[in-house]
Amino acid sequence: MLRRGVSPLDWNTWLKSLRDRQEGNTLHIDAPSDFHRRWVSSRLIDCVEEAARAAFGPDISVELGLYHDADPTPAPTPSGVANHAPAHSFVVAPALPAPVYDLEARLVPRYTFDNFVVGQSNRFACAAAMAVGEQVGSQYNPLFIYGPAGLGKTHLLHAVGHQRREIAPASVIRYVSSEQFLNEFINGIRRKQTAEFQDRYRKVDVLLVDDVQFLEGKEQILQEFFHTFNSLYAMGKQLVISADRTPKGLSTIEDRLRSRFEWGLITDIQPPEVETRLAILRKNAEHASRPVPEDVLRFIAERVLDNVRELEGALTRVTAYASVNNERINLELAQEVLQYLTDGECRQITPGLVMDRVAARYGLPLVDLTGPSRKQPLAAKRQIAMYLCRELTNLSLPKIGAAFGGRDHTTVIHAVDRVKSQMQSDKAVLDEVTGLCKDLRTS
Numbered sequence: 001m002l003r004r005g006v007s008p009l010d011w012n013t014w015l016k017s018l019r020d021r022q023e024g025n026t027l028h029i030d031a032p033s034d035f036h037r038r039w040v041s042s043r044l045i046d047c048v049e050e051a052a053r054a055a056f057g058p059d060i061s062v063e064l065g066l067y068h069d070a071d072p073t074p075a076p077t078p079s080g081v082a083n084h085a086p087a088h089s090f091v092v093a094p095a096l097p098a099p100v101y102d103l104e105a106r107l108v109p110r111y112t113f114d115n116f117v118v119g120q121s122n123r124f125a126c127a128a129a130m131a132v133g134e135q136v137g138s139q140y141n142p143l144f145i146y147g148p149a150g151l152g153k154t155h156l157l158h159a160v161g162h163q164r165r166e167i168a169p170a171s172v173i174r175y176v177s178s179e180q181f182l183n184e185f186i187n188g189i190r191r192k193q194t195a196e197f198q199d200r201y202r203k204v205d206v207l208l209v210d211d212v213q214f215l216e217g218k219e220q221i222l223q224e225f226f227h228t229f230n231s232l233y234a235m236g237k238q239l240v241i242s243a244d245r246t247p248k249g250l251s252t253i254e255d256r257l258r259s260r261f262e263w264g265l266i267t268d269i270q271p272p273e274v275e276t277r278l279a280i281l282r283k284n285a286e287h288a289s290r291p292v293p294e295d296v297l298r299f300i301a302e303r304v305l306d307n308v309r310e311l312e313g314a315l316t317r318v319t320a321y322a323s324v325n326n327e328r329i330n331l332e333l334a335q336e337v338l339q340y341l342t343d344g345e346c347r348q349i350t351p352g353l354v355m356d357r358v359a360a361r362y363g364l365p366l367v368d369l370t371g372p373s374r375k376q377p378l379a380a381k382r383q384i385a386m387y388l389c390r391e392l393t394n395l396s397l398p399k400i401g402a403a404f405g406g407r408d409h410t411t412v413i414h415a416v417d418r419v420k421s422q423m424q425s426d427k428a429v430l431d432e433v434t435g436l437c438k439d440l441r442t443s
Helices: 008-015 034-056 123-134 153-167 178-190 194-202 219-234 255-261 274-285 294-301 308-324 331-337 351-362 378-392 397-403 409-425 427-441
Strands: 019-023 026-031 061-066 143-146 173-177 206-210 238-243 265-268
Touching: 008 034, 026 034, 034 061, 123 143, 123 153, 123 238, 123 265, 143 153, 153 173, 153 206, 153 238, 173 178, 173 194, 178 194, 178 206, 178 219, 178 397, 194 219, 206 219, 219 238, 219 255, 274 294, 274 308, 294 308, 294 331, 308 331, 308 378, 308 409, 308 427, 351 378, 351 397, 351 427, 378 397, 378 409, 378 427, 397 409, 409 427
Parallel strands: 026 061, 143 238, 143 265, 173 206, 206 238
Antiparallel strands: 019 026
16 A cells, blocks of 8 residues: 555665554554664655555554564565554565675765764755665766865765665675775786776775875876776766865866766865854764763864864863863863864974874884884874874875875774774873874964
């Protein structure tokens, strides 16, 4: 009954996998994930309720919930209707295949749409990314997202991958930074494995390419990317590309590739306005070790204007300082910890400057920070330097990794997360990071 009232796309994507059970005048309809449930609730609930009333009478009410494949669930009957459902049940409930996770997808678990704070500065980009994740290859292909570093482009690329994986678990998804794409291409040539390289990126359903501007001036890899683009586009596969400027601004990339970037949808992300900055801080404060008053959040939001990373980093330092010193968070404490936001002139910060200051503070040879050694305490100091680069510069994860001897972006993510964790419990680490940050930010 419900199937007749919706489009085939909505049925196959959102409604076919629902499971229903009736308890009195309540019809419980369960979805396989929270994202799935929220989508049905916001987009299709009217159709569901109308079909429920037609099937069960006007007094029936609908409640949406979740189910998990691991839960004991009666097997479906040959007709595809759950054994416990009434004979006139209107939701088919086939068993879903277990998600098949591809380790090469390289998706960061926390970069999902659930964790992306939407505001006026990024609303259209987020909506376009969600639309692409729902229906790949048919609209907004390619999706080209541009804007300054530190505003959420990488987050949206990963979120598209996660959403597509939720909808179609068997989808082949690849996230790759332009530098990683370049390095793998060079390694493929060196090892005479170019065919394997091409298969890796041309036999996917969704290709997510981050910071494409770093391919400028590299003719051979641009030619390879051109053919990869053509191959995927011709097969109806989805491409999502990010850069720090519009396609027209990528002046050293040849016209035939830049014009292809413009075939789909071009959208930008702007620095967040104060209300969005507050919303980002409130979301982060939910996971803080102790309550963060509203006036502290507003103090941070009004002083960190154009970079989400720095915004989150400022809150991290305040909560870490309060945690290791067992103090209550208030405005006075925040003003003390973040004094560099109001005192002195900011200087231009580069990875070279960060590494120079870190090496000087710990008495390390500068070359060791970019070298291959992972011995302690060198590795820990390198992680601090990576954390500071992530927080205080506009460089992307791959660019930071490249500055530290060509390390992968996942190494940078691990370093940033580790230092954040240590700052919450180790006063020595907190003091070291805070001192270095003040030194780097003020003249």
